[in-house]
Amino acid sequence: MIYTVTLNPSVDYLMEMDQLLEGSLNRSRTENYFPGGKGINVSRILRRLDTESTALGFTGGFTGEFIKEFLRKEGVKTKFANVNGTSRINVKVLTDTETELNANGPVIEREDTEGLLSMINEMTSSDILVFAGSVPSSMPNDFYRQMSQIASEKGVKLVIDAEKKLLQPVLEYHPFLLKPNHHELGDFYGVKIESVEDAVHYGKKLLSEGVSYLIVSMAEKGALLFHEDRVFYANSPKGTLISSVGAGDSMVAGFLSAVSKNLPIEEAFRWGAAAGTATAFSMGLADEQDIKSLLDQIEIKELIEE
Structure with missing residues (x-):
């Protein structure tokens, strides 16, 4: 099984407009909204290519329910942990350039992170685990390393798409x-x-x-x-x-x-x-x-x- 981890999922709200004027009223030509987050994106494309995966991470509030229901309708399996607070909404404005407004997301408590680590501890050498994206500020800075260590001990194949500060500490686990x-x-x-x-x-x-x-x-x-x-x-x-x-x-x-x-x-x-x-x-x-x-x-x- 392929598992994807998105620690800070979002509802991505995309708006197309002719131009974006700061300090003025701007109106969009088209709008769309769907679950966002790098791991979620991987799971959605896998589903479209007839490949099963399970999306892991943390969701909360009405936006969290939207994320899970949207993925369920697309046929993507999920095992998100429910947390206090509300999953974030990220706004992406497309003109001749791309402008992004990203929210912080909910606070992730220690008991929530321990639940995810327990899931990883149950994986086997036949599994692939995808880490993608950032770590919320409420979580330990070394959480990628914690996940990688457990996965490595289980022989799980690690796939990582993250910035240097998250990637460098996990290279010892041979992704x-x-x-x-x-x-x-x-x-x-x-x-x-x-x-x-x-x-x-x-x-x-x-x-x-x-x-x-x-x-x-x-x-x-x-x-x-x-x-x-x-x-x-x-x-x-x-x-x-x-x-x-x-x-x-x-x-x-x-x-x-x-x-x-x-x-x-x-x-x-x-x-x-x-x-x-x-x-x-x-x-x-x-x-x-x-x-x-x-x-x-x-x-x-x-x-x-x-």
């Missing part, structure tokens, strides 16, 4: 998959990555920390997959960028869905790249048909050192 974008990879080493060659160099350094698979997304420049001593490059299909929200999560889901079906690693990378790109070309997360329509446009090439 199965990491998925930074090129900006996050650069931040990890205190450099600015501007080319595929730069990403290859620093991607190999991160892989050497004990990571099994590493995917580095580079927006319109494509993506890279690192595994052992091999590096693969996927091009970025041509299309119109609508929103980057959820694109990285979709890439993780596409890759894991293919891996769970025992597809060759190159094909798993193709599915990941297609899912990530399809979401970037969509308002909200991509559907299965959008993803499949891009598969033939993605070429996977192994990069050989000369």
